[in-house]
Amino acid sequence: METILTINNLTKKFGYLTAVKNLSFTINKGNVYGILGPNGSGKSTTLGIVLNVVNKTQGDFHWFDGNISTHNALKQVGAIIERPNFYPYMTAYQNLKLVCKIKGVHQSKINEKLAVVGLLDRKDHKFRTYSLGMKQRLAIASALLNDPEILILDEPTNGLDPQGIHQIRQIIKDIAANGTTILLASHLLDEVEKVCTHVVVLRKGEKLYAGRVDEMINSHGFFELKAENHQALLNALESHSNIGNLKVEGELITAFLNDPMSASEFNKFMFEKGICLSHLVKRKESLEEQFLQLTDNQ
Amino acid sequence: MLRLLQIEFEKLRYSKASIILISTYFILLALIALFAMIKFDIGPIKFHFAELGMFNFPYIWHFNTFVAGLLKFFLLLVIVSMVSNEYSNKTLKQNLIDGLSKKEFILSKFYMVIAFSLVSTLFVFIVSLILGYIYSSYTEPSIVFSDLEYLLAFFIKLVGFFSFGLFLGVLVKRSAFAVATMVVLFFIEFISYAIVSGYNRGTELSDKIYQFAPFKSLWNLIDEPGSRLSAVQAMAHQVGEDLSYDYAVHWYEIAIVLAWTSIFILLSYLLLKKRDL
Numbered sequence: 001m002e003t004i005l006t007i008n009n010l011t012k013k014f015g016y017l018t019a020v021k022n023l024s025f026t027i028n029k030g031n032v033y034g035i036l037g038p039n040g041s042g043k044s045t046t047l048g049i050v051l052n053v054v055n056k057t058q059g060d061f062h063w064f065d066g067n068i069s070t071h072n073a074l075k076q077v078g079a080i081i082e083r084p085n086f087y088p089y090m091t092a093y094q095n096l097k098l099v100c101k102i103k104g105v106h107q108s109k110i111n112e113k114l115a116v117v118g119l120l121d122r123k124d125h126k127f128r129t130y131s132l133g134m135k136q137r138l139a140i141a142s143a144l145l146n147d148p149e150i151l152i153l154d155e156p157t158n159g160l161d162p163q164g165i166h167q168i169r170q171i172i173k174d175i176a177a178n179g180t181t182i183l184l185a186s187h188l189l190d191e192v193e194k195v196c197t198h199v200v201v202l203r204k205g206e207k208l209y210a211g212r213v214d215e216m217i218n219s220h221g222f223f224e225l226k227a228e229n230h231q232a233l234l235n236a237l238e239s240h241s242n243i244g245n246l247k248v249e250g251e252l253i254t255a256f257l258n259d260p261m262s263a264s265e266f267n268k269f270m271f272e273k274g275i276c277l278s279h280l281v282k283r284k285e286s287l288e289e290q291f292l293q294l295t296d297n298q
Numbered sequence: 299m300l301r302l303l304q305i306e307f308e309k310l311r312y313s314k315a316s317i318i319l320i321s322t323y324f325i326l327l328a329l330i331a332l333f334a335m336i337k338f339d340i341g342p343i344k345f346h347f348a349e350l351g352m353f354n355f356p357y358i359w360h361f362n363t364f365v366a367g368l369l370k371f372f373l374l375l376v377i378v379s380m381v382s383n384e385y386s387n388k389t390l391k392q393n394l395i396d397g398l399s400k401k402e403f404i405l406s407k408f409y410m411v412i413a414f415s416l417v418s419t420l421f422v423f424i425v426s427l428i429l430g431y432i433y434s435s436y437t438e439p440s441i442v443f444s445d446l447e448y449l450l451a452f453f454i455k456l457v458g459f460f461s462f463g464l465f466l467g468v469l470v471k472r473s474a475f476a477v478a479t480m481v482v483l484f485f486i487e488f489i490s491y492a493i494v495s496g497y498n499r500g501t502e503l504s505d506k507i508y509q510f511a512p513f514k515s516l517w518n519l520i521d522e523p524g525s526r527l528s529a530v531q532a533m534a535h536q537v538g539e540d541l542s543y544d545y546a547v548h549w550y551e552i553a554i555v556l557a558w559t560s561i562f563i564l565l566s567y568l569l570l571k572k573r574d575l
Contacts, residue, residue: 052394052395052399052400053575054574055573070399071397072397087387098305098308098309101304102305102397103396
């Protein structure tokens, strides 16, 4: 598979603080990646390093096949980190024209990309008159100008109102649907869960996990169960070899699986034991639950 | 190089404050012509600048580049804000992310410094040429186009001064503070020079040392032209003072300023390279 970004043993120290510790991972073409981690876990620092604005302390990284200088590689990358930064006294169109000059892209792309983010009718207004949501959308348009190989987004919905968040998410989904590789840093897990296929989980600058979202923790899922005869259900569960931990919250019993087992198989087993279930749901852990489990374990 | 200049030009042309400062600067430069109109006529004292011979070729090159050099402060503000605004708007970060290298960033600013200096020099050349042809007593081409080294000195002086401003803009990141820093540095140099020369009265020691200092080296490029006027010379002669200075532009004066220019630009680059944004 074609690699876009390779990071090897990257370390960044700010004085005594180690913001990124010996981090390695690879970004392949065509996937949607999420970088997860609580605030201050080194997400933005890592992105800053690969985007040429933060100096690394140790380790190395390279874009594409490694035969291209970082600043030239960045011309094929679209990135937004933190707040949108543009010249306040220039209009949206003038700002994008400048970006075109820097990236070496033809100006004919400007209107097309402004249309993608729905700002075409405001293109001749000055940047400083924009709302935060509009600024963020302009930043996305700017990042898309060069039809990038990879789109990097750092907390793209931070500080937006629900409507703005929804708009940005929709735009990201549309871009992902076109096959563009995306790297999305966020501490909002449902955001990552909705769009990402792969995740890198960071905590205090260290990598906890990198890989597919659905393989993040070794889990076969769990059942949520209710029955008239509560005690009989508990006894039956304890006797079954596939069932590991049990969690009881009032009427609701959560049974975690040690080995794979389908809901119908389980239902049949219960029926043989003479227990009639009034509630049966098989689920996998949400990303949030997986994330908490992962960060708590270590 | 053209690409970098274009990028800088795009950034500047929409900034109202910069446009106003730049226009003010060029209007003031053009107003040098007004010196020619100054006439005092108070009873016995008759005084007309143009008749003092200050617009005579080739002296006009010296006089006009000296006066124009005093106006460079306006463009300094443009240069400093051009750099520090990139920090305060965080657009420097965005420029780098968009694929400009740190080296290209500094270079684009430096090219702008050169462009400003070149345009100013050209402007002064044209204004002086016109003024000279109106007021000068001699208009033979061999005289008109002599002493042109003052224009070269003027150009170098601007490049050196603006590079200093560029460096302070990168160092301090805030326009007002950068300009204040420059003023403070100026006074430090000026006062220490006064002290050193006070202790070494009668020798040239202080000048020998301070010709290497940034402000003094800029000042030395174009010597003060007033005492060179024949009228002033004559007056001085009557009171028994000899004012025969060395007015020429020397190669080593240019070399010192060029050295400072490279130091400022190199330091700006190293500073930017080392910084996390």
